[in-house]
Amino acid sequence: MDFSLSEEQQMLKDSAAKWVKKECQFEQRRKIMHTKEGYSDAQWKQFAELGWLCVPFSEQYGGIGGSMVDVMVLLEELGKGLMVEPWLSTVILGGRLVELQGSEQQKQEILPSLCEGGIKMALAYNEIGARQQVENIAMTGELSGDDYVLNGKKTVVLSAEAADQLLVVARTSGKPGDSAGLTVFVVDPSQQGVTLSGYPTMDGYRAADIEFDQVRVPPSAILGQTHTAYESLEQVLMEAIITVGADAVGTMELLYQTTVEYSKTRKQFGTPIGKFQVLQHRMVDMFMHYEQSKSVLLMAVLHYVEGFDEVNKSISGLKVQIGKAGRKIGQEAVQLHGGMGMTDELDVGYYFKRLTCIDALFGNVDHHLSKYAEMV
Incomplete structure (x- = not known):
């Protein structure tokens, strides 16, 4: 088998390596880690300019049509620079979930802006007791009148404080342990009833525990279809x-x-x-x-x-x-x-x-x- 990189992949690797060498001096990284934001907004804009935010997305949504091979090539190099920017939470956990689960309208509204660096996202899925099993999610999203009401807690939500939008996984039918019945809601983190408790992780990232108390969202906040997110x-x-x-x-x-x-x-x-x-x-x-x-x-x-x-x-x-x-x-x-x-x-x-x-x-x-x- 031929494991050599394509010309485009080699260019991606070289550009990331050069950026890490120039922009990721250790002292600089350490200072960024200890700021309130926990990352550099200026460097996030550079990510957008270099096209790194659009690597895995289809061209029709502003991406370059790359695959996980391209993601692997990019992240191997960025890993050498102690990256603390919210790339994982925005591009993979957020953007890719939108591309896989969202409606065509939602993809057109969210992904081009994400690729340009205009939107940061965080996926709130993990819960205490779920033990990394998605089907064990217990947080509820109950229909009340014309809206859905979200109640529950999420833990270790990566880059939640930096996010403009939260993708919140809640159970709209069934019981914990069922793979069916999970729905993703797009929630504004500043909305009433949403409480973020942020903290630094041991490796320099930031995460948050989030409590949702009677958070009302319209049906338009549902990412794609109800009950089908598993x-x-x-x-x-x-x-x-x-x-x-x-x-x-x-x-x-x-x-x-x-x-x-x-x-x-x-x-x-x-x-x-x-x-x-x-x-x-x-x-x-x-x-x-x-x-x-x-x-x-x-x-x-x-x-x-x-x-x-x-x-x-x-x-x-x-x-x-x-x-x-x-x-x-x-x-x-x-x-x-x-x-x-x-x-x-x-x-x-x-x-x-x-x-x-x-x-x-x-x-x-x-x-x-x-x-x-x-x-x-």
Whole structure:
């Protein structure tokens, strides 16, 4: 098989690599993480100008007609820059759900503006007790007169504070555990009855817990059709796992390369530590875990794009691999950097935190290992 990138994909990769090198100096990233917004609006506008917000969308909605292969290429490079902009929540969790579930009118109204950087979105789907299973969603959306009334709580809603629109998943029929009966509502986060409690995540992103108390929305706020959102949500979450998988692979590559370079300059007993064979073995292990993760990512992406029957198993396999490999590479990078690897002034610890949080997103190693076992 030919795994080489197309000319357009190579250009996308090169442009992202150049941007990261120029705009993502560690000190700059760290300052941005500690701002109230948690990201740079100026850099978000650059994302729009560079066309990175429209990669996975159809050309008729302002996109470039890219696939998840293009998303993988882009996110591997952006992962090396500790990206904290709301790309995942807006483009994949938000925009792709609109493209899959929304009506033609909704797609025409939302997606072109999103591609231009005019709209940021957040998907509010996860709940305490749902355990990453969409069918376990219990939040209700009950018809009352001409409107729907939303009641419930959502947790760890990525980039919710930055969002102009929330995509809220609620149950309009059935009971928790049923795949049927789920509906997505487009909600203004400033609407009465919506309470956001924002906080920084360990890796520099921002998230929020959101409470919906008697929030009234019109039928026009329904994304697509009622009761039919399950399959679209499952597909979007698979794409989200591929996205964070690519982010993780880029992070792993940077960590092992940074560690190797450090071992060439750090001296102990008058000798660069990279000459000690036992440390060489550990860095080779880091490289092998990175390469294995990259291969599993490529397999999962191709299975998804080609529509293979085993795509669910491949996606869960990817999440297990990046969770285990991320922990191994992150721990080795910190340890081989010695005491400074634990400091806030060195980027190694931040990348390790990113890998740790990626493991927890959309189901951790144990969750997906269990799913994988059920599919074997």
